[in-house]
Amino acid sequence: MPLRPVDLTEALAGFDDHWNPRVAAELNGQHVRLAKLLGEFTWHRHEREDELFLVLRGRLEMHVRDPEERVVPLEEGQLLVVPAGTEHKPVAPEECSVLLFEPAATLNTGNVRDARTIDTPERLA
């Protein structure tokens, strides 16, 4: 990892697709990923990995089953840790940008495999 800054605004300007996290940094076996979200994602859980969502722009509704189904609204500048094993479904009524912090091995769709599964997230240039 070169010792140079990553500018979050520039990095987010570098891609337009949704639900396709880019690796912005790697440290201690963890990834910092950036993603743009729009619409509803897939219900899933990560068996072993806690996952952090920080809203950089817009707002996100995190649907969770812990175990009752409920919605945790996340505004810009708010972060949420979804613990391992907790079923969740991110929903972005309008486009939002998020920073994710999670183990490098974390699969975006967790225990589910569907059209949006990304086995190896791209790195930012």
Next chain:
Amino acid sequence: MPLRPVDLTEALAGFDDHWNPRVAAELNGQHVRLAKLLGEFTWHRHEREDELFLVLRGRLEMHVRDPEERVVPLEEGQLLVVPAGTEHKPVAPEECSVLLFEPAATLNTGNVRDARTIDTPERLA
């Protein structure tokens, strides 16, 4: 860890002291810490831990020896990973607020012990 959001602005409004990181979240053995910085910190390195700095407000100058001494300026919305073993000294000419990602065991002053060493960072309420 309760499944509720952390608001970064509110969290930062909750303390005023410098060089005293607060634990905002814990996941996968890692800490998300928030800190306010002003002035020069201590030159130090972390033998085993990479450390991420994300500037939330203001600007930071990261002095590094890799191995030549140089300064990496960090503006608001920019992040930098300082790799394990790299000597560094954060300098904040004016107060800035940062988010840190690092292993929960990371000591703020790394291989150095001085008046600013904090063995157990406080958790946010």
